[in-house]
Amino acid sequence: MPRRVLVLNATYEPINVCSTKRAIVLLLKNRAEILVSGMGEIRGESLSMPRPLVIKLLTYVVVPRGERRRLSRRVVLARDGHRCQYCGSTRHLTLDHVIPRSRGGGTSWENVVTSCFPCNTRKGAHLPTEIGMAPRVRPRNPSLAEFLVASPTEIPDDWRPYLEPTTATS
Numbered sequence: 075m076p077r078r079v080l081v082l083n084a085t086y087e088p089i090n091v092c093s094t095k096r097a098i099v100l101l102l103k104n105r106a107e108i109l110v111s112g113m114g115e116i117r118g119e120s121l122s123m124p125r126p127l128v129i130k131l132l133t134y135v136v137v138p139r140g141e142r143r144r145l146s147r148r149v150v151l152a153r154d155g156h157r158c159q160y161c162g163s164t165r166h167l168t169l170d171h172v173i174p175r176s177r178g179g180g181t182s183w184e185n186v187v188t189s190c191f192p193c194n195t196r197k198g199a200h201l202p203t204e205i206g207m208a209p210r211v212r213p214r215n216p217s218l219a220e221f222l223v224a225s226p227t228e229i230p231d232d233w234r235p236y237l238e239p240t241t242a243t244s
């Protein structure tokens with residue numbers, strides 16, 4: 075059964091999800107260590123090791139800032155704490171383009187925020203400066219942890235302790 079392995083940076087920040095095969099290569103090259111292993115062992119001709127579920131790189135790697143994940147409503151809502159970024163409401167939530175599309179704003183993590191329907195309507199096609207409505211927190215690319223937690227795919231329970239927001243820094 076193909077398993078996915080959560081890869082943490084040397085700082086414990088989740089940075090990637092890889093195949094078991096790729097994880098074994100990192101472990102054999104002494105570039106990573108196993109933090110959590112699952113049932114059973116991986117057996118090869120000359121090796122036998124626990125089945126990795128979470129591994130940690132031994133040296134810090136700089137994660138390219140340019141890495142893009144596809145924009146998703148669920149993740150934007152999770153990133154914004156399920157609150158309107160203009161008034162703080164938790165009801166009738168929609169997504170709003172900070173710079174409206176009609177004014178050249180793109181559909182990107184840095185330009186889309188959670189907004190309640192009334193705020194979204196009030197803001198309309200105005201720029202934030204024109205109507206005095208700026209998001210409370212500057213929208214940003216989500217961390218891998220934020221992305222995984224909001225993902226519709228089942229997350230292995232063994233990963234959860236490493237996806238707590240305390241270590242997410244991106």
Ligand SMILES: [Zn+2]
Binds near residue numbers: 158159161190193
């Ligand atoms: Zn609002």
